[in-house]
Amino acid sequence: MNIKAIQLFWFFSIIVSACNEKPMHKVDFSLDSFIRTDSILNGEVYKNEKLFLGNPRWLKFHPDSFLIVSDLNNTSRFIKIIDLKSNEVQEMIPSGKGPGEMITAWGIGIINLKIWVFDGQLRKICILKMNESRKFSIESEFSLKEKTTMGISVVNDSLIACLSGLEDKVNRLAFCDFKGNIIRKTGTFPKLNSASELESDNNIFQSAISSFPNSSKVVLACNAIDIFEIYDTHTGIVSRFHGPLGIDLTARKINVGIGYKMDLEPNCSTFTNISCSDTSIWISYSGNCFTKRDLRTYSNVFPKTILCFSENGIPKQVLNFRNNILYFDVDWKNKNIYCLEWDDKIASIVRYEL
Secondary structure (H helix, E strand, O other): OOHHHHHHHHHHHHHHHHHHOOOEOOOOOOHHHOOEEEEEOOOEEOOOOOOOOOOEEEEEEEOOOEEEEEEOOOOOOOEEEEEOOOOOEEEEOOEOOOOOOEOOOOEEEEEOOEEEEEEOOOOEEEEEEEOOOOOEEEEEEEEOOOOOOOOEEEEEOOEEEEEOOOOOOOOOEEEEOOOOOEEEEEOOOOOOOOOOOOOOOOOOOOEEEEEOOOOOEEEEEEOOOOEEEEEEOOOEEEEEEEOOOOEOOEEEEEEEOOEEEEEEEOEEEEEEEEEEOOOEEEEEEEEEEEOOOOOOOHHHHOOOEEEEEEOOOOEEEEEEEOOEEEEEEEEOOOOEEEEEEEEOOEEEEEEEEO
């Protein structure tokens, strides 16, 4: 091989290498920014012969010793309420479009000991209240005026934060009252790469959403880019953090028949869900990116890591787990993490002591 051929070989090698690298921004934090990293391996699997988990997606801890699971398998009912004191399981909300029914239970919230269940397709919220016998019933239900919202969080005893509907290209968040009326909108979207062919919206920046307990602070964590944000319900965005990868996201159109579908480059799975205390923000994180040929599975989409930040977004601790976490929540008072885990095609609930 002569000198000229060698030079051409190295030139094309550099070009190919550059094309295979993920587009990156400067990051606000990396995994090295965290003060400590711990492996959380010894958990206690919750066992209950009365409980069947078909296709579970959400898990919330209720401070009166309940676990609330949302199961997308609608052969029975969407919501399973597990009484940790008696091990009784109550199932609620069947499939349907009528009163007390949902097409899919897309999210769960707990405030003032009441359970809030959200259906993104019907834009409906059902509120479940407990009686003296520790049984729940539907207290009320209402529809949100914000159309096509894909996520909500009950912020306090008078306000609901919603991801703005997919038709909104300006506002990141909408705030509604407890009748579903829109009070105000706020927030801007993270920036896309200049080569993008689509306008920013909550379809591109689909996010997990949570809030600090009975406060005015809301936290968003994007599913396809490594960005999380802190909002104040009165003043708007407080902080936006990019890391640990620094993904530079491009959104393009792919023509399909008379319409198009969205294509994101790079194609990554980043943050999945959030749990907040008065002083902490915990976010589950995957950080896997995929080529066109890669098949997305539970094992490469759902995370095995939780990133722990202060209430101001300062990196504190990394928690690494053995199995993939579909969803998690924290009993902050008793210092327990409850994880909805996926292992060998089986979903289970596991409790870890901090």
